[in-house]
Amino acid sequence: MSARDVIVGRSRAAALFATVAAYCVPLGFILAPLALFLTYSFFSVDHGNIVFSPTIANYVRFFTDPVFQPIFWRTCLLCLSVAVLCVLFAYPVALFLTGLKGRWRHVVLVLLLVPLLMSYVIKIYAVRSILGGNGLLNRTLLALGIIHEPSMLFVFNLNAVLLTLTVLLIPFAILPIFLSLETIPKALRHASADLGASDLQTFLRVVLPLSLPGVASAMSFVFVLAIGDFLTPQMVGGQSGFTFGRIIYSQFGTAFNWPFGAALSVILAATVICAIALGSLAERRRTAR
Amino acid sequence: MKSTISTPAAMHHARTVGKTHAGSALLVAITALVFVLLYGPLLVPISSSFFTVSHGSVDWSQPTASAYVALTQNDSVLAALRTTLIVGLSAVILSVAIATGLALYGCSPEAKGQRFLQFVIFLPFLMPPIITGLALLIFFREINFERSILTVIIGHTVFVLALVYRTILVRLQSLSGSLVEASYDLGASRWQTFRLVLLPNLAGAMAGGAILAFALSFDETMITLLVTGTDSTLPVRLWAMMRLGFTPDINALVTLILLFTTVLCLLAVRFVAPVKAASGGNE
Secondary structure, eight states, X not given: OBGGGGSOSOOHXXXXXXXXXXXXXXXXXXXXXXXXXXXXXTOEEETTEEEOSOOOHHHXXXXXXXXXXXXXXXXXXXXHHHHHHHHHHHHHHHHHHHHOOHHHHHHHHHHHHHHHHSOHXXXXXXXXXXXXXXXXXXXXXXXXXXXXXXXXXXXXXXXXXXXXXXXXXXXHHHHHXXXXXXXXXXXXXXXXXXXXXXXXXXXXXXXXXXXXXXXXXXXXXXHHHHHTOOHHHHHHOTTTOOOHXXXXXHHHTTSXXXXXXXXXXXXXXXXXXXXXXXXXXXHHHHHHO | OGGGOOSHHHHHHHXXXXXXXXXXXXXXXXXXXXXXXXXXXXXXXXHHTTSEEETTEEETTSOOOHHHHHHHTOHHHHHXXXXXXXXHHHHHHHHHHHHHHHHHHHHSTTOOSHHHHHHHHHHXXXXXXXXXXXXXXXXXXXXXXXOXXXXXXXXXXXXXXXXXXXXXXXXXXXXXXXXXXXXXXXXXXXXXXXXXXIXXXXXXXXXXXXXXXXXXXXXXXXXXXXXXXXXXXXXXXXXXXXXXXXXXXXXXXXHHHHHHHHHHHHHXXXXXXXXXXXXXXXX
């Protein structure tokens, strides 16, 4: 028996009413817009007017046009790099966190998660102020004499997008890795040490393999957030840092081709679903073991 | 402490502890670096908000609060702040009400297609916001719903619903069924049971969900950018300002927002953390 029996002894009509009421918001304001969006991807545009007759031309265009696919794959590669970088930073932090106890652990965890609720736009802006041509990073490098003129390597290009996204998304990678490290029984580590393994051996052959599902879900998490992002590439990407998200957005702005934009979004959604599926597959393999 | 142990295994363990120093120093160093990466960039706008900027570089010679004073006279910022608060509060009220209803329905025996319903509720949370935003944009256009503050409120409600729903559902499922049974046995009506038994028990989760929802709404940019009419919320206003460059009024505004969100975040931790601390604390 649980709280689920709150609503007992109700008439059929009331039950029907409850069902209709419960479904109206999710169906009306979530599923309907998304379904309409999907439908739009099969329309086309003629002289600025949307033609409402079904066609797969938008998808054909994506797969045949020499412009869009390279940007798509480049964006995927970029987001994969972001995911790898985030994990490289997040793993040691998560490992450090598991070694902490009591109050400290709580404080450090909260401090690592506070940036998640901080304004996304502000974080991009803050990172940009460091990466800019006249930014802190360039000025520091100049002052240290490492470079002699401001480096343009990370100013308004894909590198800037890569660095900014990495900084913004690290906290998202820490949490899943931390949670998976937490589930490894201490006894396993002790057993490994008792059998004569060094700490490094214990880490490489016991802890690391067991935490890989966490790494996989961290990577899929970061990848999904990075590939769906439009704000970061728009703010720090400049002219050359064109990503898939920016292409989609431009279809609704300057290019004014909503159906094509919708088709590109469907491809984005499919990519996101694949990434989530891969992530949870790795998670499930662990529980099956 | 380690000197008193005598079993071979424990001694071996004690020996390996010495070797971990290099490893743990590395962990501390990387953790410190991550903290610098997460918080360091924020110090730039915060510290430069107290100084004037000329020709793109900060004049560090004289601290001033003029940027903050200027903000109080910046009508577009004040209007954006008002819009943000209206949108945030409306989205909180709507999402908490809808989420509570959905959670109660989900826990009732008559619930149909619960998994499907949950899946739909979580879609805007799983999908990139650009997709949710564009879908709503097309939807509003198709049903001839003029873009305004109302469309922004709907967009935010849809976006935050999943998290609020989850928070309330988890609490509801953890409540013992005997509570409700006892209430009925004592002759309470369904409404009385809800108001006097369930609601007080759900209040914490609802408050936590409300704070989370407000924090999310306060920060939401992408969906707002797409579905807003002429009103802009604070992040959208900031977004427009930031494209122009690095100025003291942006920095002052950024500082105030950071201050506010940090307080909000600590509040959220207080309300949501008991659950987290309980599950994370026992090793």
